[in-house]
Amino acid sequence: MSLSSVKAFFAEHAPEIGIIELSRSTATVAQAAEGHGVEPAQIAKTLALRLQQEVILIVTRGDARIDNRKFRALFSAKPRMLGLDEVEAETGHPVGGVCPFGLIKPHRIYCDISLRSFDEVVPAAGAPNAAVRIDPHQMAQIVSAEWIDVCDLSLR
Numbered sequence: 001m002s003l004s005s006v007k008a009f010f011a012e013h014a015p016e017i018g019i020i021e022l023s024r025s026t027a028t029v030a031q032a033a034e035g036h037g038v039e040p041a042q043i044a045k046t047l048a049l050r051l052q053q054e055v056i057l058i059v060t061r062g063d064a065r066i067d068n069r070k071f072r073a074l075f076s077a078k079p080r081m082l083g084l085d086e087v088e089a090e091t092g093h094p095v096g097g098v099c100p101f102g103l104i105k106p107h108r109i110y111c112d113i114s115l116r117s118f119d120e121v122v123p124a125a126g127a128p129n130a131a132v133r134i135d136p137h138q139m140a141q142i143v144s145a146e147w148i149d150v151c152d153l154s155l156r
Helices: 002-013 029-036 068-075 084-091 113-117 136-142
Strands: 043-051 054-061 108-112 146-148
Touching: 029 043, 043 084, 054 084, 054 113, 108 113, 108 136, 113 136, 113 146
Parallel strands: 054 108, 108 146
Antiparallel strands: 043 054
């Protein structure tokens, strides 16, 4: 269901972008970077977080971490990652394939400004071995994401 919902999403919103399916898992940033021949920073990881009673998604570069201070200043709350069992129920995507495309429920989506460093990023595409190559600005546009600054790049 998950990979098919992402394929349907791209067929409707960006038919020129193809889904890349590898024969091995790219569930971690390191695996994805190796599998797609890019630096870990260029992997666009999608984090599912609980913000009070709402689930939000934040897409960040692969080598970034959420800066709790920046997050709290922006959202007036502490970031809380969803439990592994909650992720698929909220997004429709398994852990390792979570992305902002083809979601089963509507969620607010944010893209961290750290992604703007790249002309192309590689987010997952609904399965632990699937991804797309996409301009980060196009990604933000087609998922109606808001650009925010919540990452700490000093930990790279």
